[in-house]
Amino acid sequence: MPNLVADVVVPGRLAALPQPVLPADGLLLRPWRLADQPAVVAAYSDPAIQRWHCRAMDDDEAAAWLAAWPERWSTETRAGWAITTDGEEVAGQISLRALQLTDGQAEVSYWVLPSHRGRRVAPRALAALSAWAFGELGLHRLEVRHSMDNEPSCRVATVAGFPAEGVQRGSLLHQDGWHDMHVHARLDSD
Structure with a gap:
């Protein structure tokens, strides 16, 4: 059945691009490396990251998670970056998940290691990734x-220019039960 609306981003566009290193106001977003495994294990050992991302990782799982990023890029299902202070030290992660190129949309996820919290790492990374996703990749939205209980994530989204749009009731199962999720969004025209 023919589609009556053109694709927002033509499939193959992301895979055709080399994954960029993105400057982020004193930080760098760079592709993940296998050498980042200790930082990933440390992150998913942090109770706050476990609470909101609903997972833990051991060494083998972290290695598999890191090794999967190039395939996710080439299959255009996800795109993830290490947020670094100098290109080397990992401060956090940011990724485009639920990537739908034909609709020009993606969901963003992020976390920041405890030692780097309180330095606006996530809002700076979110602003840089948004600029690239809208400007270079051509996404629309x-x-x-985030969970309604996750106030720090709400502040990150707001500071990065993502206005709140609404609440999805009982939308995501966490360890302590179903959470209402707060939705923030930015458009390429914002």
């Missing part, structure tokens, strides 16, 4: 979804 980016969303941030």
Whole structure:
């Protein structure tokens, strides 16, 4: 059945691009490396990251998670970056998940290691990724979804220019039960 609306981003566009290193106001977003495994294990050992991302990782799982990023890029299902202070030290992660190129949309996820919290790492990374996703990739809409109980994530989205749009009731199962999710979004025209 023919589509009556043109694709917002033509499939193959992301895969055709080399994954960029993105400057982010004193930080660098760079592709993940296998050498980042200790930082990933440390992150998913942090109770706050476990609470909101609903997972833990051991060494083998972290290695598999890191090794999967190039395939996710080439299959255009996700795109992830290490947020670094100098290109080397990992401060956090940011990724485009639920990537839908034909609709020009993606959801953004992020976390920051405890030692780097309180330095506006996530808002700077989110602003840089948004600029690239809208300007270079050509997406139309980016969303941030977080538990209504996750006030720090709400502040990140707001500071990065993602206005709140609404609440998805009982939308995501966490260890302590179903959470209502707060939705923030930015458009390429914002």
